[in-house]
Amino acid sequence: MTVTVVSVSDTAGGAEAHTVALGHGMRERGHDVVLYGQCPGWEERGLVRREIGLGPKWSRKTMAAGILRVPLERHRTQVVADASIYYLQFKREQIALTAPLSRRAPVVWTEHGRWMGGPAGRLLLAGYARAAEHVSRVVCVGTAVARDLEPVVGRDKLVVVPNSIDTQRFAAPSAEMRATLRERLLPRHFQDRRVAILASRLHGAKRHDRAIAAALASGSALVVVGEGPDRERLKRLGAGSADVHFTGHRDDVPDLLAASDLYLYCGAETDGTPTCVLEAAAAGLPIVAFDGDPGTELVPSCGGLVIGDPSELTPDRAAGLLELRGSGLSYVEQRHGREAWLDAYEQIFGECLR
Template sequence: MSSELSTLTVTMVSVSDTAGGAEAHTVALGQGLRQRDHHVLLYGRCPGWTEQGLDRREIALGPKWSRRTMAAGVLRVPVERHRTRRIADASVYHLQFKREQIALTGPLSRRAPVVWTEHGRWLGGPAGRLLLTGYARAAGNVSRVVCVSAAVADDLAPVIGRDKLIVVPNAIDTARYVAPPAAARAALRERLLPSRFHERRVAILAARLHAAKRHDRAIAAALASGSALMVVGDGPDRTRLERLAAGSADVHFTGHRDDVPDLLAAADLYLYCGAATDGTPTSVLEAAAAGLPIVAFHDDPGTELVPHCGGLLITEPAELSPERAAALDDQRGSGVAYVERRHGRETWLDAYEQVFRECSR
């Protein structure tokens, strides 16, 4: 068998208990590589991984690094490096979170090439500066860094060097998201939306509810436009957001849902809010693939997608007037072709497969 057709063993080391964009990316990559007959194994934890029948091993790493856990996490680094001895040999190792990248790249790179994926912009403030020295040192042992956007690559170029960076935009399974005909959409609205929303313009956001994303802006924009709002997802900021929306029958929180494609298809527009460190938001791609026009805020990451996907950029929530919201009806469906062409799953998998093959030679 030629090297171009040989089977790869891709081992991912990733510990997370939160279902977010990076975790969905990991599961999709594992699924896609397995469907292409490669061996894929996860050491650690990732929501959705075992549910898809993918293989996993425990490695007993501590929690994912954050501002709250970082100090204790740094103290655990020697022990966690020692635990990499439990990880089986592979064609390539794939890491995506700072703890795994900084702490584990060195020992793993002595056994096989290491590839990182960077999902977002560099973390600012004292925490970002604290990480930078260790990150730069670990980058000396990485073979390739896949960045989800050009902006992410620009952040890393002074630290890593352009020769190790490659931009592979996030992708979605476009077959899961459709802009349904009127009759099918009416049936979805009847089945999925609260009855008080059936005759209303319905905005939706589907995301992890984290304070850094400032989803309060979406609530304010929906109310300013006279739209009802479906808030799909869960996270640490949900309680605060529910408190902000208290007393309004126009805002409905669904919690985590597995039928997001159908909920998107039932809505009229998508409200996107991004954290400063976000990369390419898959939520925008999913909404556009479902035919929704996008309303986003100037200077949030990922808003360069909006002109291609149909929609509107605003600075303040009050700018989304009822008239501007109504005008978005004319842009319904305008982003479908763009997402299919630029952010389809197969092209994305081709790029990752090529990176892994080139590194493993």
């Protein structure tokens, strides 16, 4: 089959990584895959990309102008070649482009997170409901995401496929390899310390200041991996401590996880199943999460602790977490491995073609 992805994003986030993994996996299984638009990491995996001329991804800042562009962008779908399946995952593409594309082939959406609130969320929901009349399947990364959508999409079109990771890429290291990675990757004054890590897009909605406060309360050093609009504020919060180290964007996240002792997860209200938690667990790390954040139901299975306030991560509790190292490995391999995830998408696409 030919799977055509229509997606425009210049942000290297979880949804984009999901798209690249799906495109690469489907190609490895012998299907033709092409992207119309832009997705960080797509061409780096040798996948085919073509231009479509859409405007920027919708956000609170771009939505008003984006809505005015809808008639033009619908017209531009004429440059998209015929396909077996059209795959969409961002609200602009779903709301604006599903109807014209569905006249040519089944359309499948993926929903990565909980529905946003406020006026913007209510405005999008009306357009989303109309567009959902033309979609064949909506793949949700978790049951909470599906519950949000059931009133406007209908249960018959919804299917839950949990996020996956490449468990081989994030495999737990041997003691010798871990020591080598710590020496190579960590600041010198971190190497004999208990090291916490977070690897995420640094956005204010995720409230990563909680991770900084928890690390300091526990007497742990903290490595912050990632970029985003909240980075400068977070750097100011950690500026008074030599125990907080910002790396910026890194391509060697699996190695940095392997060099660390525990993972601090902070999630935004609209997050779905956090792949960062799965990646950390696959690397053998115990997880510390915050009560009320999306995805915390994963923590007992992945090995770790859910706290309500950063001050609850005392030095003794942090030290006790190290005994949980590796306890999430089998869960992640069995429930969130890449091959079963690709099987599910391949089955969904096949069902849409019958």
